[in-house]
Amino acid sequence: MSQIERQNHFAAAPPVARPAPFIAPRRLKAHRITSDAEAIAIARELATEFAKGAADRDRARRLPIAEIERFSQSGLWGITVPKEYGGAGVSAVTLAEVIAIIAAADGSLGQIPQNHLYIVEGVRLGASEEQKQVLFQRVLDGDRFGNAFTEIGTRRNVDFTTRIERSGDGYVLNGQKFYSTGALFAHVIVAIANDAEKRSNFVFLERATAGLNLIDDWNGFGQRTTGSGTSTFDDIPVSEFQVVPHQIVFDRPTPMGPVAQIIHAAIDLGIARAALADTIAFTKTHARPYLETDYQHGSDDPHVIAAVGDLALRVHSADALTERAGRYTDIAIADPNEATVAAASIAVAEARAITTEVSLHVSSKLFELTGARSTSDQYGFDRHWRNARTHTLHDPVRYKYVNVGNYYLSDTLPPRHGAL
Incomplete structure (x- = not known):
């Protein structure tokens, strides 16, 4: 096979272009969330609804238009609007937990508001007072911001030709x-x-x-x-x-980067939680013992028990580091300076590193522990790994380890960027 033939053989099929769906102008005002506790409670309620159709939506590649409308009308897309503008101004800890809860129900639904929330933070840090008054009100009323950020064909993804x-x-x-x-x-x-x-x-x-x-x-x-x-x-x-x-939000120390990155960490954390939950549920109900053993059920096998314990420990560690990153981010939001923003960036980098590794590991280990039956399309378990692998490619985790190591070894401050 010639070089040209090999290139053609392995070339990806061009994407199928579909018309953009019709999105009606917002007719009703969204619910106004007033506290962190209310945000968590609403996220849990919605997650129960969203989880029911997640596998079918993924299988059919059906855009979740009705679910997104329900999501934004719940008020969760406005929870980071500052209190002085009528919002709940929830903590970064709460923000991450809300996203993780939704992402555990449906990884795509967990990701969709990420850039909306990034934009809200960008408005808080970079907009004029007049712009804040108008844009924050629209967010609280239920309007959704969609991103048009990343380009291809340039040396780096932040080298914009637009x-x-x-x-x-x-x-x-x-x-x-x-x-x-x-x-x-x-x-x-x-x-x-x-x-x-x-x-x-x-x-x-x-x-x-x-x-x-x-x-x-x-x-x-x-x-x-x-x-x-x-x-x-x-x-x-x-x-x-x-x-x-x-650009001005990166010219000085601001929590722009940590806020953006902790949302990404929360998405991967949610996917890991879902993969762990499916591993446990399927093992309990369907796993069969290996033919060389006398166990009555696959869940009686000490090798399986230990492996599930290991997965739980990894996910709970990711939970803890993400919550810790939220606390550091909250400090940087309250008092942004070189030290607090750097500390928040490093804490979030640690959370990004572990949530990347854990989401990929648990979503792969699921099949090893549950057997060939779990690969059936009816369960849709493969979506966890596909979602984790795709989303974790946003930002190479290998650089997180370098930034963390440099911070602790040589007091080198991490770069300031949003890593969109």
Whole structure:
């Protein structure tokens, strides 16, 4: 086989482009959550609903439009709006737990609001007072922000070619994004674009804006229903009010990076919890003893018992490190400076490292402990590993270990970025 033939043989099939779903303008105001405890309680209630159809949605790659509407109308998409603007201003510990609870029910549903919440934090840190008043109110009322951040074809994923160029009293936006997680479900699309000084900005666009095109062409083998497709922007006029500076939140010590990253850790933690729960439930009800033993049931095998104990310890360790990272992030939010932001970044890096490893390990070990029967498509257990493998590729965990080691060995502060 020639080199060209080999390339063609292994080339990925082009993604199938589907029309973006119709998302009706919001008609009702979302519920207003007022406390951390209420946020946790509502997340648990929703998780019970969302878990029921998770495997079927994944299998059919059915976009969870009704579920997303229920999710945002519950008020959970507004829990990080500061109290002085009418929100609950929940702790980072609570934020991570809410996302982990939802991700355990459905990994895709856990990921979809990640960028919305990132944008809310970006508004808190970078927007003008007038912009905060308007945008926070929209979030509390139930409007969803969808991201148009990441591009391909550049040296790094933060080397944006999408541009806003001066035109009269405003700008003109042009560009294309490859990953737009949440945009298909959003009322407002938020693009990251560089200005003439090559500094990044949020650009807020109403979903129906002329020149904005959303394409449902995400074909990853995991996180199938996140709607992480393509978005394009063709000569779109943009006013000053629609632009929120974003680079500035990394020019100084802010909790932007830790907040973004702890949500990612929580998604993987939720997937690990779900894989562990399915391992335990299936082992109890279906696992058969190995033919060389005399055990009555597979769950009586001490090798299986020890392995399940090991998985539980790993998941509980990930729980503890994620909660710890939330506490450090809360300190950085209350008092952002070089020391507190660095400490939060390192604590979150540790949580990201362990949740990455644990989500992949538990979702793979599930099949070893439960046997060939568990690979049946009727159970959909494979989605845990596919979701974990896909989501953990957002940000290479190998750099987390380097940053953590440098911090403790040489007092080197970690870089400030959101690692979108």
